[in-house]
Amino acid sequence: MKVITVHRAFGPAVEGEAVLSEEGFSPRYDLDRWTGVITKPGHKLEGTSIVDKICFFPTAKGGIAAGWAFYDIKWKKIAPKAFIFGVTNPVMVQGAIFAGIPITEGWSPHPREVLKTGDRVRVDPANRVIELIR
Amino acid sequence: MELTREEQSILGGDRGEAARRALQYQIEVGRFWGARRFVPVSNVHMMGDIEVMGDGGLAYLQEQAARGARCVVGTTTNARCMDFAHCEHLGQDAVEAKKERELIAALQRMDVATTDTCINYQTVYQPHLGEHVAWGDTGTVIYANSVFGARSNFESGPAALAAALTGRTPEYGFHLSENRRGTFSVELKSALNDLADWGAVGKLVGESHQNYYAVPVFHGYRRAPTADELKHLGAALASYGSMGMFHFVGVTPEAPSVEAAMGGVSSFEKIVIDEERIEQTLNGYSLGDGDARLVVFSGPQQSLFEMKQLASLFRDRTVKAGSTCVVTTNSAVLRQARDLGYAGTLEKAGVTILQGVCFYILQNLSPMREKNRWTNMVSNSAKIVNIIGAHRFNTILRRTKDCVDIACSGVLI
Structure with a gap:
């Protein structure tokens, strides 16, 4: 059971399929907010659905409008x-907490050292750890 | 977080269910960032329109309004996605327009002043040194922190609305002095005679230092910049670099010197922006297929003096047949621009003036682009040139006079 420690975290524990990105993310610039698929031309995850996934992004992009976008995609399921x-x-962070979506910041080790896209992981914000469960 | 007696009372429901929920949400945000307490805010500026919020956001606003939500400090709204007078000819959805009206009504029931402007700092409210506010969009925040020396984080719509209902915000980020020190210096050895040049500085500095907590310290400039120049600099830094603050030695209140702005740190990165780098930036845009039929002055909205300059450049000229030139501003500026004749001059030249919106968040923008077969967008704003890419425009930054020439000739230069 490989473990990643995170520095800050919010939300209930969740399990799901990991999607690892080498590029940052903005729900406004990169995501089709009607399908949950990353559609920005040239994004390293172009064509990938983030619906029900556990998404690993190195950085956040974009401005203030992203704050409502998480609630919007949660509403649209x-x-x-x-x-x-x-x-x-x-x-x-404001957007994810408002939408009730678990969010964490900071990681050690880097996820790419212990995980790959498609792995099943468990995020435990209360204990600030992410575990590989399969 | 440490809660005052008043905050405990809000949490106990003494100010109603809407305020209780807002504070509970703010506590979670504060906990995430390790905030020890709340700070009172005296002004809130929030983003809220149907394009950014969607049906879920509208339902939330209506629920909060029904719970009796009321702003306890002056609260204004950012630019929105529709100017109702132009919806039809822009091809915006009537159904979404109806929702936008409902959304505005819900905000007004909560006592939000729907000013619909992203230049509140030029036209509505100017906080003083050290004043805590809760503002969004990013351009307003960086102006508040930098030029006024006020204190705000990027407050997204839900966070700003919560601050409006509770009158406070968690103390983290730029509310704390230790995060306001400069982290690198930028010597300006360029003339910077046009707003596009200031935006280009913001692009160069922001793109290479993307970090909310990176705080550039500008120095060495030959004269005092104007409010519009600082606005384009800040908007571009926030857009390209996600930055929330800069210092400008001898200009902004927390930067009497480079040393003071750096908070006593003597070892830091030093960069120089000279004429060549500005020209390289302006010359670095692909002209795509050569389409020159869309010129936009927006993002941020135009101030009165920007309107005056545009009127002077468009006087006795006409936008080329088949081309579209859009100017966006707020209702206060537009009213004065009408009284002073600037708006009349622009409209006579064939310029479309939109009120209370920003071009890049217009509802239905992608279908609008397809319908008009626009491929390029030309602007003097480095910010809008950056953020409109999601709508698949090829964007070109040009100086103000060049933008006007392109609008009137239909030829890229």
Whole structure:
């Protein structure tokens, strides 16, 4: 059971399929907010659905409008199960907490050292750990 | 978090269910960032329109209004996605327009002043040094922190609305002095005679230092910049770099010197922006297929003096047949621009003036682009050139006079 420690965290524990990105994320710039698929041309996850996934992004992109976007995708039932950020910003955190989506910041070791896309993981915000469960 | 007696009382429901929920939410945000307490805020600026909020956000607003939500400090709204006078000819959805009206009504029931402007700092409210506020969009926050020396984080719509209902915000980020020190210096050795040049500085500095907590310290500039120049600099830094603050030695209140702005730290990165780098930036845009039929002055909305300059450049000229030139501003500026004749001059030239909106958040923008077969968008704003990419425009930054020439000739330069 490989474990990643995160520095800050919010939300209930969740399990799901990991999606690892080498590129940052904005729900406004990168995501089709009607399908939950990353559609920005050239994004490293272009064509990937984040619906019900546990999404690992190194950074957060975008401005204030992202704050309502998480609630919007949760309302449309196309939200991911959790956002795991290397470095995030206040807007992402405000938005995820408002939508009730677990979110974490900071990681050790780097997820790519212990995980790959498709792995099943468990995010435990209360204990600030992410475990590989299969 | 440490809660005052008043905060405990809000949490106990003494100010109603809407305020209780708002404070509970703010406590979670504060906990995430390790905030020890709340700070009172005296002004709130929030983003809220149907394009960014969707049906879920509208339902939430209506629920909060029904729970008796009321702002306890002055609260204004950011630019929105529709100018109702232009919805039809822009091809915006009538159904979404109806929702936008319901959304505005819900905000007004909560005592929000729907000013619909992203230049509140130029036209509505100017906080003083050290004043805590809860503002969004990013351009308003960086102006508040930097030029006024006020204190705000990027407060997204739900967070700003919560602050409006409770009158406070968690103390983290730019509310704390230790996060307001400069982290690197930028010597300005360029003339910077146009707003596009200031935006180009913001692009160069922001793109290379993307970090909310990176705080550039500008110095060495030959004169005092104007409010509009600082606005374009800040908007571009926030857009390209996600930055929330800068210092400008001798200009902004927390930067009497480089040393003071750096908070006594003597070892830091130093960069120089000279004429060549500005020209390289402006010359670095792909002209795509050469389409020159869309010129936009927006993002941020135009101030009165920007309107005056545009009127002077468009006087006795006409937007090329088949081309579209859009200017966005707020109702206060537009009213004065009408009284002073600037708006009349622009409209006579064939310019479309939209009120209370920003071009890049217009509802239905992608279908609008397809219907008009626009491929390029030309602007003097580095911010809008950056953020409109999601709508699949190829964007080109040009100086103000060049933008006007392009609008009137239909030819890229």
